[in-house]
Amino acid sequence: MLWIKKASILSLVLLAGLQLAQTRAETIAVIGTGNVASALGPAFAGLGHDIVYGSRDPGRASVQELVTRTEGHARATEPADAVRGAAIVILAVPWDAAEQVVAGLGDLSGKVLLDPTNPRVIGPDGLRDYAFAGSNAERIQQWAPEARVVKAFNTMTADLMADPASAGGAVTVALAGDDPAAKAVVAELAEGIGFETLDFGPVRYAHVIEGMYLVWGNARRTGNPFEYFFRRPAD
Numbered sequence: 001m002l003w004i005k006k007a008s009i010l011s012l013v014l015l016a017g018l019q020l021a022q023t024r025a026e027t028i029a030v031i032g033t034g035n036v037a038s039a040l041g042p043a044f045a046g047l048g049h050d051i052v053y054g055s056r057d058p059g060r061a062s063v064q065e066l067v068t069r070t071e072g073h074a075r076a077t078e079p080a081d082a083v084r085g086a087a088i089v090i091l092a093v094p095w096d097a098a099e100q101v102v103a104g105l106g107d108l109s110g111k112v113l114l115d116p117t118n119p120r121v122i123g124p125d126g127l128r129d130y131a132f133a134g135s136n137a138e139r140i141q142q143w144a145p146e147a148r149v150v151k152a153f154n155t156m157t158a159d160l161m162a163d164p165a166s167a168g169g170a171v172t173v174a175l176a177g178d179d180p181a182a183k184a185v186v187a188e189l190a191e192g193i194g195f196e197t198l199d200f201g202p203v204r205y206a207h208v209i210e211g212m213y214l215v216w217g218n219a220r221r222t223g224n225p226f227e228y229f230f231r232r233p234a235d
């Protein structure tokens with residue numbers, strides 16, 4: 001009996017080791033070195049992933065400082081070089097630079113392309129509005145048809161990305177994308193750093209999540225800030 005117990009403990013340990021090995025194996029290219037990159041890069045490095053920042057100026061002191069405070073084998077290089085060996089790419093760039101940035105990344109076939117961008121125009125009343133019909137996530141999927149685009153992380157501040165516990169509960173990351181396996185990869189990353197996730201469906205629903213940013217940002221502007229805590233019905 002004892003050997004059965006020992007064998008099952010051993011297999012559990014092996015399984016956990018295997019899962020850890022799988023998790024640790026990913027290289028994540030973070031394109032951009034601003035607020036979102038500086039939050040998600042170090043956070044995902046903390047899960048054991050290797051982070052490569054893609055910057056227009058990888059030698060800049062602020063970029064090197066970001067590399068230094070990112071655990072593991074972090075480095076910075078040009079964007080196209082950063083994505084080359086990465087299975088996951090985070091497009092942490094201004095929404096209106098996304099087309100040009102994606103065009104410069106080269107072959108994105110099969111890569112998970114996490115899109116946190118928030119297109120918006122600011123009206124005369126100071127409120128955010130859609131910048132165009134549809135969503136940036138859909139446009140990015142069109143610009144990179146072989147990539148597996150996942151909308152995520154656009155409905156919160158970069159500060160919250162870096163410190164999920166500061167919201168006082170597990171904030172929900174809304175996901176949209178056409179590839180369920182890619183959404184599962186992003187969900188695992190988000191949940192790994194302390195968020196909950198909810199699948200909003202294919203990428204054609206990303207405009208809803210981008211709209212969630214608009215009302216969330218407007219509420220912050222008008223002094224009624226909130227965070228998205230979604231709850232599934234109990235079984």
Ligand SMILES: NC(=O)c1ccc[n+]([C@@H]2O[C@H](COP(=O)([O-])OP(=O)(O)OC[C@H]3O[C@@H](n4cnc5c(N)ncnc54)[C@H](OP(=O)(O)O)[C@@H]3O)[C@@H](O)[C@H]2O)c1
Pocket residue numbers: 031032033034035036037054055056057063091092093094095097101116117118119153154155156157158159
């Ligand atoms: N800030 C937030 O709290 C927040 C929250 C949710 C979503 N978002 C969205 O996430 C995206 C990134 O936001 P962020 O606040 O991290 O932006 P940011 O601080 O302005 O950083 C954007 C980075 O993109 C890179 N970049 C590449 N092409 C660029 C170009 N043509 N012009 C300017 N920068 C360029 C730059 O890195 P290099 O100079 O190193 O190339 C820059 O550091 C945005 O689309 C934003 O809407 C932001």
